[in-house]
Amino acid sequence: MFLRLLLCACLLLTSRAEVRADDGYRLWLKYDQLPEAGLRKAWQAHAKGILLPEPTTPTLQAAASELQLGLQGLLGRPVPKGAAPGGRGSIRLRVASAEAALGREGYRLTMTGGGLEITGATDAGVLYGCFALLRQVQTGQRPEALNLTSQPRIQHRLLNHWDNPNGTVERGYAGSSIWKWLELPERVDPRYQDYARANASVGINGVVLNNVNASARYLTPEYLRKVAAVANVLRPYGQRVYLSVLWAAPKVIGGLKTSDPLDPQVQAWWAARTNEIYQTIxxxxxxxxxxxxxGEPGPQDYGRTHADGANMLARALGPHDGIVMWRAFVYQAGSGDRFKQAYEDFKPLDGQFAPKVLVQVKNGPIDFQAREPFHPLFGAMPRTPLVLEVQLTQEYLGFATHLVYLGPLIKECLEADTYAQGPGSTVAKVVDGTLEKHAISGIAGVANIGADRNWTGHPVGQANWYAFGRLAWDHTLDPADLAREWTRMTLTREPAAEAAITSVLNQSRSIYVRYTTPLGLHHIMGQTLHYGPEPWLASSARPDWTAVYYHKADAAGLGFDRTATGSDALALYAPEARARWADPATCPLDYLLWFHHVSWNQPLRTGRTLWQELTTRYYSGTDSVQWMQQQWARAAPAVDAETHADVTARLRVQQREAQWWRDACMLYFQQFARQPLPPGLPPPTRTLADIKEQVDIYQLR
Structure with missing residues (x-):
């Protein structure tokens, strides 16, 4: 009897420990009971049941099931669902074609005399409305006088997965791919549904399943059946699947001798294969x-333009409801300033693309750096819809080791003024189509998702997935508000802890920039892994893969001259935008070395010389990681212990690596500046030779 009681006690303790533990799998969809009894009671009065319209659809069923799951968890009591008329306090899901003003995906949350209504012109709108209601409850809002209307500002809101058929993820730092291609289509991992739920909760409506460095295998009948199995899971949650395609597929799997887009056989092959795709999906x-x-193949291999290639695929789509997103990330070795090359390739093609083609442009002109000026193609192609591409996986921002919240980075680009049609011609207005009156629009985030239990490796990496989705839906939102939302839904609503965590999130990106690439330095990371500092890198397969190509450090100064006396990349921007950066005396310091080669002794408006400002930023950035640690420690009592310990350990690594960045760059640039550190800054304890040896080992060369 004693042993039986002991066993029961152990099982009870284990069960309670499992309930308390939070491994991050639920992301921000944590439907734990609200701690405030009064708030629970207020919502309970309005959540006595869920009424579905007839006839129902898989999307409405998914919406009602999510609402039921969430409310039962948050309110601590059952919330039945059905089609029968409900009493006062029920939540009614309503599809109303008369609500055309909401658009296909918009929703309305209203309190009526009979209860709460979630209305959409389509079932997709109702789905998004259900998630919006749950967000209201999770973040501690009260139900009284609830009246919320929202619709997406951008039509196509996509995650781009850089996942490969063998399960690896290019620039992925959260484990292997979540797509189990060897198991599909027979076994469909339940995780796919949780992934679809998370996407729907923030308004993502499309998923590119595979790497842009594409394998032709995805276009084979074998793999199309696998893709269809994933599409079947995502569809009820309002998401469509897309594929990255290998341009040479007609040769690789089609048996043709060419992939020339003007060749009739190539055109026929793509049209037939596209029809097969739509028959399956x-x-x-x-x-x-x-x-x-x-190194990827393309139409230029045959003397054709990017427009020739994109338009051929658009014709292959025929009457099907699909689009072509053609990436503008192109550059050739030895062709001058890499900053200019995408512009020079694509600007002349403006107006030559078919209606179903969108050109996908990275937020900046180089490659997802920690801070870049907006890409000069934004505002320069008024007759072509442009997709904004941002990177959520932290290829150049410390991988899954460093805590860097990217909401401010995305917002910074969206708010940048191109002046293409005068003041207020922001990148956001280019992307959403309102500036140039495009009927089609898109935004894409390179996913930071992997098979790690918590999805993103670093627990706080989830905030980047969340913020991207919310900004893709409504780019007018404030990243600070989104940081607060995510913190409340994912970690804690205890006021002091919430304030500490959100302050870390909101400042983390600027801190990272200060200890890695301050004042507009860029592309000085390790060559092979894109991790850690390597400002001395001078030899590679091509010049624009080195660091010295970008920072131009010499005895005279530091920075890349992109004015008329240098590469003249500034000339790619509208005069008003150019004016902000053209004069080194007035150029914002965050972009100074992007556009100017500045003397080490040049006084800046901070009262310090360039050398003094550079060193001060490196040191203050490193010191600020200690502040991040202190703020995170303050939140310990209110955050799950396992999650808190995980982030605490990563912040210790981040502190060590911030010092690594600081010492490596200071010692390297000091060789050219030939000046001591400003008073009060402790000198590095290692030599530059020691640090280079560490980097060489780390880069596995």
């Missing part, structure tokens, strides 16, 4: 293409 979203970039 009727709501297939379309194609993403990386061509003639970094």
């Amino acid at each position: 009727p709501d297939f979203g379309g194609f993403l293409v990386k061509a003639n970039s970094e």
Whole structure:
């Protein structure tokens, strides 16, 4: 009897420990009971049941099931669902074609005399409205006088997965791919549904399943059946699947001798294969293409333009409801300033693309750096819809080791003024189509998702997935508000802890920039892994893969001259935008070395010389990681212990590596500046030779 009681006690303790533990799998969809009894009671009065319209659809069923799951968890009591008329306090899901003003995906949350209504012109709108209601409850809002209307500002809101058929993820730092291609289509991992729920909760409506450095295998009948199995899971949650395609597929798997887009046989092959795709996946979203970039094949191999290639695929889509997203990330070795090359390739093609083609442009002109000026193509192609591409996986921002919240980075680009049609011609207005009156629009985030239990490796990496989705839906939102939302839904609503965590999130990106690439330095990371500092890198397969190509450090100064006396990349921008950066005396310091080669002794408006300002920023950035640790420690009592310990350990690594960045860059640039550190800054304890040896080992060369 004693042993039986002991066993029961152990099982009870184990069960309670499992309930308390939070491994991050639920992301921000944590439907734990609200701690405030009064708030629970207020919502309970309005959540006595969920009423579905008839006839119902898989999307409405998914919406009602999510609402039921969330409310039962948050309110601590059952919330039945059905189609029968409900009493006062029920939540009614309503599809109303008369609500055309909401658009296909918009929703309305209203309190009526009979209860709460979630209305959409389509079932997709109702789905998004259900998630919006749950967000209201999770973040501690009260139900009284609830009246919320929202619709997306951008039509196509996509995650781009850089996942490969063998399960690896290019620039992925959260484990292997979540797509189990060897198991599909027979076994469909339940995780796919949780992934779809998370995407729907923030308004993502499309998923590119595979790497832009694409394998032709995805276009084979074998793999199309696998893709269809994933599409079947995502469809009820309002998401369509897309594929990155290998331009040379007609040769690789089609048996043709060419992939020339003007060849009739190539055109016929793509048209036939596209029809096969739609027979297998009727709501297939379309194609993403990386061509003639970094060794990938493309139409230029045959003397054709990017427009020739994109338009051929658009014709292959025929009557199908799909699009072509053609990436503008192109550059050739030895072709001058890499900053200019995408512009020079694509600007002349403006107006030559078919209606179903969107050109996908990275937020900046180089490659997802920690801070870049907006890409000069934004505002420069008024007759072509442009997709904004941002990177959520932290390829150049410390991988899954460093805590860097990217909401401010994305917002910084969206708010940048191109002046293409005068003041207020922001990148956001280019992307959403309102500036140039495009009927089609898109935004894409390179996913930071992997098979790690917590999805993103670093627990706080989830905030970047969340913020991207919310900004893709509504780019007017404030990243600070989104940081607060995510913290409340994912970690804690205890006021002091919430304040500490959100302050870390909101400042983390600027801190990272200060200890890695201050004042507009860029592309000085390790060559092979893109991790850690390597400002001395001077030899590579091509000049624009080195660090010295970008920072131009010499005895005279530091920085890349992109004015008329240098590469003249500034001339790519509208005069008003150019004016902000053209004069080194007035150029914002965050972009100074992007556009100017500045003397080490040049006084800056901070009252310090360039050398003094550079060193001060490196040191203050490193010191600020200690502040991040202190703030995170303050939140310990209110955050799950396992999650808190995980982030605490990563912050210790981040502190060590911030010092590594600081010492490596200071010692290297000091060789050219030939000046001591400003008073009060402790000198590095290692020599530059010691640090180079560490980097060489780390880069596995």
